[in-house]
Amino acid sequence: MQRYFIHLSYDGANYHGWQIQPNGNTVEETIERALTTLLRQPIDITGAGRTDTGVNASMMVAHFDADEHTVADCKQLAYRLNRMLPRDIAIHGISPVGSDMHARFSAISRTYHYYIHTTKNPFLGRYSWEVHYPLDFQLMNEAAQMLVGERDFKCFCKAGADVKTTICNVTDAHFERIDGNFAEDRGDRHLFVITANRFLRNMVRAVVGTLVDVGRGRITLDDFQRILETGSRSDAGESVPGYALFLSDIKY
Template structure:
């Protein structure tokens, strides 16, 4: 009998973690989940995530998958896992899927948000980027629309990243005011390492009149990371949505 495969829907506050992926001598979300699942199910469990968030990045919605040799009481498992997991990781759903379903490769789109607060707010400390500089949001949105006309985003990728292609299909990129916050939302089929934070830094330069549309076009064509803006802090970044053709939102 083949192992049964399950998807996990979860969220986490990234402040304490050195990203998603297991690392030697560092606490990660993957390691914390695998420890909890292995303890509760009393067998070693390997978990494969939909992607790798960097150190300090948060996830409002993350998916991962694992295999089990037996049928699972899902509601009971969720209850026991949340009792065992640290307070900054929560499991919401465990979903039976086909044996060849894959949390990383089957995702059709991913959405991130980046939060900026223009006024010092102690309740957003560690949850958004405090930036006092006046920003031209209309200009930032105009420049953000340029991204939809390109596919090669090597200029926003972390240097020395081992990837087969720098091509990404960006479907949406927009800035919106949400109460006291300024939120950038971006959706694509995939993202490169550090890509969203580099894009936000580049758009902030445009919003502060340090860069123009023409300059951003030249950055995109250059394929050179050093030409783009600085990477904004990780604690303002959230993975908010991952879509699959066979997973329905509740």
């Protein structure tokens, strides 16, 4: 058996997340079904992460194992897979890797992007969250710096999540303004970037929601620090919508 990495991206709007579920269409199941048909053998794939319902990925990595003789040409397989898959999933490449490589456990970091705009714009609503109140992004960046480091992030973990540990090591967390010259770029756009070795279920959306509470003056920087150190999920802010969240990079 040979192991292969798949590099892909997808629009999550039509899916109940990445991971196969009993009562919902998922990205993982859609790709597995297509590969099983093309390779004429049962194929199971494993992704680098498990994005939630509606969340997008501008970069996702997954692996699968198959008989080497059935994958004679990786470029041709990627081409045929793209022809079979719906338009909201794109395969960018398939390549053989060593048997010790694992899409999830070999990854050393993941980066998520979250998009926010504060002026109504008809071109942004599908992939960016429109906020109807002023935000202090400088203050939000001060709070975001408190996230950096290895700590327990249980306050941002969805209740009932099946995880062995809620410890994560965040290496970057910041907001940056997006400037554009075209009409579709306008709208006082901002991007939140966060990188860590791992993420908890619903973590990024809860982080952004809590940072927005800082930016609109609902909680102070001291409150944010206290939530980080001693808080539970009920103490943190609401989860922001998933359609503006993208898994954007994975390092191995």
